[in-house]
Amino acid sequence: MSAVLLSGKQLAKTIKQKAQHEARDLEADGLRPTLAVVVATDDGSTHWYVRSIEGTAESAGISCRIVDLGPDATGQVLALVLKDLSEDSSVNGIILQTPLPPGVGTDEMVGHIAPEKDVDGVNPLSLGRLAVGQPSFAPATARAVIEILDHFHIPLAGRNVVVIGRSAVVGKPLSLLLLERDAAVTVCHSRSGPLEKYTKTADVVVVAAGRTGLLNGGHVSSGAIVIDVGTNVLPDGSLVGDVDAGSVRGIAAALTPVPGGVGSVTTSLLLLHTTEAAREQLRALVPGLAG
Amino acid sequence: MSAVLLSGKQLAKTIKQKAQHEARDLEADGLRPTLAVVVATDDGSTHWYVRSIEGTAESAGISCRIVDLGPDATGQVLALVLKDLSEDSSVNGIILQTPLPPGVGTDEMVGHIAPEKDVDGVNPLSLGRLAVGQPSFAPATARAVIEILDHFHIPLAGRNVVVIGRSAVVGKPLSLLLLERDAAVTVCHSRSGPLEKYTKTADVVVVAAGRTGLLNGGHVSSGAIVIDVGTNVLPDGSLVGDVDAGSVRGIAAALTPVPGGVGSVTTSLLLLHTTEAAREQLRALVPGLAG
CATH class of the missing domain: 3.40.50.720 (NAD(P)-binding Rossmann-like Domain)
Structure with a gap:
């Protein structure tokens, strides 16, 4: 007897389609959901992964804004960029790619991602909210x-x-x-x-x-x-x-x-989180809006 | 055979003495550690507990500032008070007593306690920091x-x-x-x-x-x-x-x-946390200070 293989491929497709539907609905409401991806490395596999996210996002109707700060970015610049993106109303979700430049602490940086845009749940506040049952994105x-x-x-x-x-x-x-x-x-x-x-x-x-x-x-x-x-x-x-x-x-x-x-399911969920974040942000802006 | 009884009394005393030593050291450095206790209820047992904290704190050389807002305090007032105490440099630790007035959400209120003064670890950010291994107070x-x-x-x-x-x-x-x-x-x-x-x-x-x-x-x-x-x-x-x-x-x-x-150990730990918070806040103010 051999174990049943639990493939994630069909599920990944279903979740991506759900994100795509959400993106279409949001666009009808005047908002194109946008995911910002912050990169500060010249690591090849990271860049390959970022391009793969971009491709999947665009095919689901979600814009991807890649912010490449290069491998020499300082913690100060990174923090500033993350804060800016957190306040930028045209950005709905933010992910910070690792590795970061030597000497820049991931723990410190992720605290600058606004919890409502923290679609990969990396800010300790997101984890704390998850623990107490408040709305937040899980990794x-x-x-x-x-x-x-x-x-x-x-x-x-x-x-x-x-x-x-x-x-x-x-x-x-x-x-x-x-x-x-x-x-x-x-x-x-x-x-x-x-x-x-x-x-x-x-x-x-x-x-x-x-x-x-x-x-x-x-x-x-x-x-x-x-x-x-x-x-x-x-x-x-x-x-x-x-x-x-x-x-x-x-x-x-x-x-x-x-x-x-x-x-295989993870990237689809990042996109779904981005549309969920966008929907919440739209609701906060236009409280009467249905959906 | 009967189980050994693990009494907390001796430990509580030892921890209280440690807090007392810390408080004396802090006073020598010009800071009298202060714990703010925010109350918004007329529940008798809560008031009894607050007076008991006050007595224990004072006997350990820690000032207790009881902020009694009464049972009709609104969420707005509570939030404002917690933010004020968080910014007040003469306050080192803050605890918020429950129950709160009907309609005021504990979850929302505790988010207003600055993590560095959150000596009972109730802010979700404190819990998240605990989870990722960043300095924070556990409950x-x-x-x-x-x-x-x-x-x-x-x-x-x-x-x-x-x-x-x-x-x-x-x-x-x-x-x-x-x-x-x-x-x-x-x-x-x-x-x-x-x-x-x-x-x-x-x-x-x-x-x-x-x-x-x-x-x-x-x-x-x-x-x-x-x-x-x-x-x-x-x-x-x-x-x-x-x-x-x-x-x-x-x-x-x-x-x-x-x-x-x-x-029996819990109150002593609240006092120790208050002196630990005060020490950190003093260090941040006077970076060169020993201890």
């Missing part, structure tokens, strides 16, 4: 996990869900989203001891640790749903997750592939 | 749990810790603090299914659900450390926790009493 990757689980009708309420990884961009926000969905949530990490102690009894295991082959078939039980958030680039350039898919597929009930799983 | 009750565990030399790294309750004031911030201490952290709640599924294998169980008798001896294993955060007032006026102490004492290795456990 797209964290939401992508929930969307995939929902897409395949995998119940979460009352379930034993184990998240491996405690990062501020995936593990922590995801555990908040899972709690909101009434799961019992366990967060494990590199120092929490043997994984199988927690993963063996889990209904759902989400791996977001950034370590190739971290979770193998010996860690999970039959019936488990395994979501692989890892994106590790091997020396030959190929992309693999955190799951040893070969062994896990023989045991678990279902598994997301890498590539073609969680990652 | 005093959440930190009190960690302090008690440390006081009794109970290890956390690599341990299986179960937190019952997912509130923004205890469960969530506490799970962040426990992750920071390298525990594997499971958060359960009223909808996560049978408690024993998680608590039976836990090294440490923290109960913060606000439900009398929620955890009983059948839920825990021998060797477990049980921390009771509950403070439930019975019809006869007596205070009990969330733990059925009678049955848990026969099974668990150790248990915090209610009263005299976590709660």
Whole structure:
């Protein structure tokens, strides 16, 4: 028996179409949704990724404004640009690409992105609002996990869900989203001891640790749903997750592939967040507007 | 065999003494630490609690400024007062007592407390900063749990810790603090299914659900450390926790009493946070100052 593969491709398409519909509605209301992408690196793969976001956004009717500050941008300039974009009414969503220039702290910079435009949920205030149940954007990757689980009708309420990884961009926000969905949530990490102690009894295991082959078939039980958030680039350039898919597929009930799983949904969600942000900003400007 | 009682009284005294030393040092540097307590209710027990904070603070050399706005204060006035206190350089820490007047949202109000003066960690930004590892104050009750565990030399790294309750004031911030201490952290709640599924294998169980008798001896294993955060007032006026102490004492290795456990440490931590806030604010004003 082999695990069902939970592809994210159809879901990514559906979410992109939803963003496209929203963008069309917004345009009818006089607003073309716009996503600003701030870059301050000459890293090739970052630029490749930014062009890919731009292409996907434009094809969904969302403008992409790429603000390339170059690899020598100072923290001062970056902060100023992020503040400007936060106040610019023609910009609805803002993402800040990493890596940043040496010496510029990501933690400090993301605090300058206005929460209502923080479509990738990187500002600590966005995370705090998520924790207290106030409106805010979750990091797209964290939401992508929930969307995939929902897409395949995998119940979460009352379930034993184990998240491996405690990062501020995936593990922590995801555990908040899972709690909101009434799961019992366990967060494990590199120092929490043997994984199988927690993963063996889990209904759902989400791996977001950034370590190739971290979770193998010996860690999970039959019936488990395994979501692989890892994106590790091997020396030959190929992309693999955190799951040893070969062994896990023989045991678990279902598994997301890498590539073609969680990652494929993330960009679509960034676009959907941008249209959601634009709709809220339009509502705030024109309180009487329907929709 | 009966569980060891983990009293918080000695620890509370030690922390209060530390705050007192800090206050003396600050006074020597020309600053008398000041805690503002904002009240907008005529609830008797709230006023009783505020007077108790005031007494403890004054005895530790910390001034307490009680700002009583009365039970009819509007959200506008409350917001203005909190913003004023946030900007007032003679105030180092701010706490907002609940309940608030009907129609005034706590969530909205706490956002007006400057994070550097938010000594009870109620602003969502404080929680977000805690999540990403930036300096911030944790809610005093959440930190009190960690302090008690440390006081009794109970290890956390690599341990299986179960937190019952997912509130923004205890469960969530506490799970962040426990992750920071390298525990594997499971958060359960009223909808996560049978408690024993998680608590039976836990090294440490923290109960913060606000439900009398929620955890009983059948839920825990021998060797477990049980921390009771509950403070439930019975019809006869007596205070009990969330733990059925009678049955848990026969099974668990150790248990915090209610009263005299976590709660007794909380006020001392509010005072210590106030001196910590004052020290940081003094440092920001006089960068060269030692200490």
